[in-house]
Amino acid sequence: MLLPTSLVGSYPQPDWLIDRESLSKRFPPRVRARELWRVAPEYLDQAQDDATLLAIRDQERAGLDIITDGEMRRESYSNRFANALDGVDLDNPGSALDRSGHPNPVPRVVGKIKRRHPVETRDVEFLRANTDRQIKITVPGPFTMAQQAQNDFYASEREMALDYAAAVNAEIRDLFAAGADYVQIDEPYMQARPEKAREYGLEALNAALNGVTGKTAVHICFGYAAIIHARPDGYSFLPELAGSAVQQVSIETAQSNLDTSVLESLRGKTIILGVIDLSTHEVETAGVVAARIKRALPHVAADKIVIAPDCGMKYLPRASAYGKMKAMAEGAALVRQELC
Secondary structure (H helix, E strand, C coil): CCCCEECCCECCCCCCCECHHHHHCCCCCCCCCHHHECCCHHHHHHHHHHHHHHHHHHHHHHCCCEECCECCCCCCCCHHHHCCEEEEEEEEEEEEECCCCCEEEEEEEEEEEEECCCCCHHHHHHHHHCCCCEEEEEEECHHHHHHCCEECCCCCHHHHHHHHHHHHHHHHHHHHHCCCCEEEEECCHHHHCHHHHHHHHHHHHHHHCCCCCCEEEEECCCCCCCCCCCCCCCCCCCHHHHHCCCCEEEEECCCCCCCHHHHHHHCCCEEEEECCCCCCCCCCCHHHHHHHHHHHCCCCCHHHEEEECCCCCCCCCHHHHHHHHHHHHHHHHHHHHHHC
16 A cells, blocks of 8 residues: 555553553653553453553554554563563663663663563564554664663673674564564664764664564654654764665654655665654644655655654553544545545
């Protein structure tokens, strides 16, 4: 389909599942934050499954073409996977600066990073069993996880990032085997720390994709709009992804009013085009969404565009998120009709 629609990954978790007020008052957790869940541990898996079904049905009703699990089982996009790996001291967290410049508790790496078991394969299997549409799952990227950790073991961050990449690579292979149509690697810290990204981030991303044959994406953004309010005029790390093994690049253009001519530097890549502004609860009209899509068309072919929000919808009220998804699908349909 021309201009298919999809979430970047997350959708708002129900208030009965997680303490959304507490979540909104803190930086995204890097270590486990089990105190955020409102459901007793013995019922949590069942509750997360039920919330995932709600997220799936909302996406389907809104008209999305590629469905995610909404990341209902996660406290943040990265901490569930990052804290399931060997080499991390779960009882004694470290500290690292968030992209906002504030210290945040993070995994403390005290040994070799290794994946001990699949982390998200059941998530894919559940998603595949509950929708007949194409599906996408997200995993945190090796560079971003290396930036969200305190290194008390490795001689260099590069060495640590490459071991994270090996863990991500093994996970991605299992996710495709479990039925995923797309796997997206989340690498927001490539934008936040471009110098280090140039030094070894691209190498780690390519290592995570080594030998992977499925359809892959990388998401790079300016941070959650609910937390990081200022938006720069453009990306500090984006054209470099033209040299990566990834097939799709997910960017945000709505809140930043990004100069879409930069997309010409990513020739050959499919662009996951962020056209939904997550800094406001106000629901865009289909016409506004269509106009944002058309801004990109002079710079990238329509058959190389997937329509999406700027970033994850995790911090939006559910009613707002649903309305924005619906407007996104309707706006894509308007442009599709014009092109056809």
